[in-house]
Amino acid sequence: MKARVFVTLKSGVLDPQGKAISHALQGLGFDGVGEVRQGKVIDLELAESDATKARAAVRDMCEQLLANTVIEKYEIELKS
Amino acid sequence: MVPSMRAAVIVFPASNCDRDAASALEGLTGQKPQMVWHQQSELPAGIDLVVLPGGFSYGDYLRTGAMAAHSSVMAAVRAHADRGGAVLGICNGFQVLTETRMLPGVLMRNAALKFVCHMTELVVSESQSAFTRKYSAGQHVSFPVAHGEGNYYADEATLDRLEGEGRVAFRYAPGHNCNGSTRDIAGILSEKRNVLGLMPHPERVCDPLLGGTDGRALFQSLIETLG
Numbered sequence: 274m275k276a277r278v279f280v281t282l283k284s285g286v287l288d289p290q291g292k293a294i295s296h297a298l299q300g301l302g303f304d305g306v307g308e309v310r311q312g313k314v315i316d317l318e319l320a321e322s323d324a325t326k327a328r329a330a331v332r333d334m335c336e337q338l339l340a341n342t343v344i345e346k347y348e349i350e351l352k353s
Numbered sequence: 354m355v356p357s358m359r360a361a362v363i364v365f366p367a368s369n370c371d372r373d374a375a376s377a378l379e380g381l382t383g384q385k386p387q388m389v390w391h392q393q394s395e396l397p398a399g400i401d402l403v404v405l406p407g408g409f410s411y412g413d414y415l416r417t418g419a420m421a422a423h424s425s426v427m428a429a430v431r432a433h434a435d436r437g438g439a440v441l442g443i444c445n446g447f448q449v450l451t452e453t454r455m456l457p458g459v460l461m462r463n464a465a466l467k468f469v470c471h472m473t474e475l476v477v478s479e480s481q482s483a484f485t486r487k488y489s490a491g492q493h494v495s496f497p498v499a500h501g502e503g504n505y506y507a508d509e510a511t512l513d514r515l516e517g518e519g520r521v522a523f524r525y526a527p528g529h530n531c532n533g534s535t536r537d538i539a540g541i542l543s544e545k546r547n548v549l550g551l552m553p554h555p556e557r558v559c560d561p562l563l564g565g566t567d568g569r570a571l572f573q574s575l576i577e578t579l580g
Contacts, residue, residue, distance in 0.1 A: 285497065286506065289464050294367070305405055341452065343459045344506060 274321045276331045278339055278348040281312030286344045315339055324351050358580040360386035360402040363430065363446075363560055365421045370407030370443065370556065374378055377556040378404070381572045382580075391424040401579040402439045403430050405446025407499070417460065417502045418448030427453055439579060440548040444500055447540070447550030456543055456550045457515070458507030460500075466532025470503040472564070473553060474526035475539055479519050482542055483578040484549045487570035493526055494567040496553035503552040505534035505541075510523060518544070523551050 282288050288310050294308040317334075321327040328349055335347040360378045364371045371388065386404070387397045396403065411420035420425065427449070434440050434455060436534045443449040450456040463469060472495050477488040488494065507515070512535060515521050523540035530537045532552070540551025555568030 287461075287464070287533075289462055289466050289504075293466055338415070338419065341419070341459055343451075343457075343508075344461065 274322055274324070274327050277321055277352070278315040278317065278331060279312060279348045280315065280335075280340045280345050280352070281347075282310060282344055285348050290302060295317045311339060311340040312345075322353070324353070327351055355532055358382055358401050358576045359399050360404060361389045361396055361400045362386050362404045362406055363389050363391060363426055363432045365391045365410035365424065365445075365449075367410050367412055368406050370445075370447070370554065371538075373554070374404045374443065374556045377419070377559040377572060378567065379384060380559060381569065382576060388424060390566070391421065391426045394425045394434055396426075396430060397430045400433065400438070402441060404428070404439065404556075404577055405442040405449050406556075407446060410449065411446055412426035413462070413502075416452065418445060418450075418452040421445075421449045422452035431455060434543070434545075434548050437545065437547055441484065441575070442548070443544070443554055443556060444552055445502075447552055448502065450550040452471040455548055456541055457511050458505055460502050461503050461504040461506050462502050463496065463500070468499075469503070469531045470499045471497065471531075473498045473531055474529045475523045475553060476526050478521045478524050478525055479542070481519060482522060482546050482549070482574075483550070484571055484574055485506060485522055487574040487577065489513030495558065496555055496568060496569075497557050497564075498531055499554045500532070500552055503532040503534065505532075505538045505552075507535065512538075513524070515541055520544070522549055552573070 339346040340347040477492045480490040520542040524537040555571040558565035558568035
């Protein structure tokens with residue numbers, strides 16, 4: 274089973290990189306771009322084939338390492 | 354000089370201020386600190402102070418300090434702190450301490466997205482600690498900064514609590530907040546006040562040949578307390 278984890282900043286947390294991307298897009302002539310927020314995608318290959326167990330395990334991974342929940346939130350997508 | 358404080362400096366892959374810290378400690382205590390590799394699961398016996406040095410542990414992979422926070426030596430460092438032992442995290446060491454949640458908040462990318470590397474003026478906000486007792490509250494000191502992720506962030510409730518409990522040890526002086534840290538915070542203490550994390554580098558200003566000696570009082574405070 275494969276899992277894809279999206280780690281993004283919680284709303285309200287300032288994202289200087291997102292801001293810089295927004296400015297750069299405007300500089301390239303892409304008008305109409307408002308706020309930009311950036312994050313990361315982490316792909317995992319898992320031995321587990323049970324989706325419920327896999328999701329629980331990935332949630333633990335996010336809480337312990339993959340995300341810093343002081344400022345980041347995460348979403349988990351599973352693919353068998 | 355009281356030479357009895359026994360210090361250990363933790364060395365992670367890509368630590369790069371470990372020898373600066375060791376040199377400052379040796380200069381002020383007269384004895385070499387123990388250098389402890391990150392894979393060790395125990396600290397040497399009788400250690401009073403653990404220093405987590407600056408650098409780019411594990412290449413800053415995932416987040417600064419995130420990998421080092423889970424290295425085997427950190428369980429021993431946490432146990433040392435739980436017993437009331439002193440822990441000083443400088444720069445990357447501060448990032449490691451927030452990742453282990455031994456200190457609250459997080460160090461984000463500098464607001465201007467630039468690596469900052471220069472002398473900066475700080476205000477000692479709190480002199481009631483083992484790390485700052487040789488300074489006076491309100492005193493201005495000059496330490497160098499050298500980091501890309503030093504933008505201290507915590508939620509408002511945490512910030513109010515830190516300030517209410519007198520746990521903001523150092524702040525950037527007005528006009529010197531080089532990274533966008535909330536409330537100009539440069540260094541904070543743990544609840545039990547035995548753990549200090551700060552972004553600027555006191556160990557680099559302990560020898561006049563390196564451009565200043567304002568950092569000495571921090572180590573002298575520790576020597577006086579722990580020696």
